[in-house]
Amino acid sequence: MLPRQDPVEIFSTFIKFDYDRFGGWATDTRLRRSMRQSLTKLAADNPDNFWALYWHQIWQQQPTGLAREHLAAYLQEVCFWSATKTITGFSSSQYTVSDCFQVAIARIDKVLQGFDRERGFNLKSYASITFANLIRELLRQKKEIDICSDWSLLRKLSQKRMIEALLDAGLDSEIIESYVLAWNCLKIVYVPDRPSSTRKLPKPEPETWLAIANLYNQERHTQLKQSKEAATAENLEKWLLICVRAVRSSLFPKLNSLNDKKPGYDTGEIVDSLVGEVDESLLVDMIVREEMEQRSQQHTDINQFLTATIQQLKPEEQKLLELYYALDLKQAEIAQELNTKQYNVSRKLSKVRKELLMALAQWSQSTMHISLTSDILDNISSLLEEWLASHYDSN
């Protein structure tokens, strides 16, 4: 893959896939126009980082506007490499780099929401971790879903996922409410009758369907807000099969190709919002510059502190971090390298991470006068992960 150099390209082009390989860069003309226009207004010494933060700032004000597209363009390589690296961790995955890439980039909002502009190091390293986690989870879930029979699959879902799948399938809220109740009734009545091998539950027997229908008809009065109509066993079976289909197709949805129209494309709105963005650009510019200055000092401090802290760790702990973060070894491979069990590797890793988290939290408390709470520790923990990934990456 030829890396992009020019800021206009970086923020306006997308990867084209040639089957499963990188097949070149495709330009989105409206993004190119927007980027060129912005460049005439503002200039930056560190264009890559500056524009990333700039668009992130604008994205926060207009989450569905052009800024999101610019950032999606910006994160193309990161997403591509995360997909490539993560997929090798799975044996016999039927999904290609291109599949994983598409699914991950479609969930870019998770990256943009999670990125802490004030404290985070840079959007790319944060995105790299988040994409990798996303893809890993998706592949693992997909594998589990594929193993499960329809009736076992229904036990493996959160209510949130079920509702999302039904919404994706285009059902309206009244129907979704009934289906979700039907699904909950099934889960209460039709439970496994043995401790394991629960992935192959057969279709419920007729009397079980009757029991599910009874429970549904009893609960519909209190649990349903919209249609409180009674349902038969046949209705329920039909509904639940619709649920199964919706769930199976929602995890790896057929994505529109990049050449398809995007929402708002070609309409007048874009032009209007473009004008608005440029008017605001000077203010955003100021904010971003100020932030960059603060961040750069903060980053130097954190960097120094963590580098020194790691040097004080026991040699085997340092080695462990290196194998995991720098060499990207799987835990089983690390176990082999260190002549121990995989299980010990994960325990030790968690211990070292905790030690570092403790140190970094204490340091933030005393030098930056941050008063700690659970939420802030959560942020510090992701900051630490980000730092570890980028620290070992650059070494």
Added chain:
Amino acid sequence: MNTVNLSIFNPTDLVIELDQSTIDRAWLQSQTAGNPASRWQNYLNQVALAVFLPWLQAEEDATAKAQNQSAEQAAIWEVVNGTAIAIKDAKLVLIPSEADDLGELCVPQEWIDLPNWAADYYLAVQVNVDAGYVRVWGYATHQQLKQGSFNQSDRTYSLSDDQLIGDLNALWVARALCPNEVTQAAIEPLPELAPAQADNLIERLGNPAQLLPRLGVSFATWGALLQNPNWFRRLVATRRGVLTKTPVLQWLKQGLSELSTEFGWRQIELSLNAEGSRGAATVDAVVPAFGLAKKLAIAGQPYELKILPLEEAGAWRFELCCLTPGCLIPAGFKLKLLTSELENFDDNEDLATVAVQNLSLEVDLDPGESLVWQVEPTPDDYQQEVLQF
């Protein structure tokens, strides 16, 4: 069981592998539940507790223990999902789930809004028995959940995955560095129930045909009933139809050395004498190599009831003795066995006419036959149970 490939999980997830004996033990212990849904709920909670608690004790807090006795815990699982754990200066609740997508943490309202039940932290625990692991993938404080979304139809508070704290290490660091952080939001007090009202509710919600008793009345009423331990115990006993089955033979055949059950039975080695005379087991009728014992308190004194398999398959000895050294069972004490329909049969009781070393009964049982034991005077905390052989 396959070794879990830990590389397929995110680095901050806590993944603990399950072994077959943990699964078997949890399954056996869950068999006392009143209906299949409760049994499954009990099982998932047992599994989560059985792997998470030892990990917690070894890695973070040696004083950690389950908040409730096993009988109370089983009563909770009869109607509500979740397991409370007490650590040094805080309380955790494990919320096990089979959901594989980690979309959200859903906490039953009881764990949030009942003053006796409310905790500091709620842990999202995925239990995947087939893949052989338990995974803690996030947590939230009481306060965060209280601000999360509340689902009226199933009375749960929930937070989506990105609202949870993903790294469990943050919890231990928080306990160390900001132990005074406010984790709990204010809770509304619950109304008091009149005893007659409670009786009425126990009868109504105790009906096992009511599969979702927790949703059967308003939360305030339901909560008030649960807050009173006696009422709660009676509710659960009524739902189970009093006659909860204890699968004696099944337990003994599995030979679970750390078995501890809801009704306080533990496994004991047979004395050498009994062991020595043991012949080879026939193919279809295996004589167990262990017995069961449980402690009883009668008028403040400790006693022990034992169930011992005899040499011949199907023959059993029940024995009551006093645990204080040198103590005898006073005259007037009676050990009694009844059929599962609570009927007498021949030679079904042993009465102490003078103070004696022990009271004992021997019975021959067919496979699957059941008994109920009684002692007079009635032991403290006596709960009628059906022993299945």
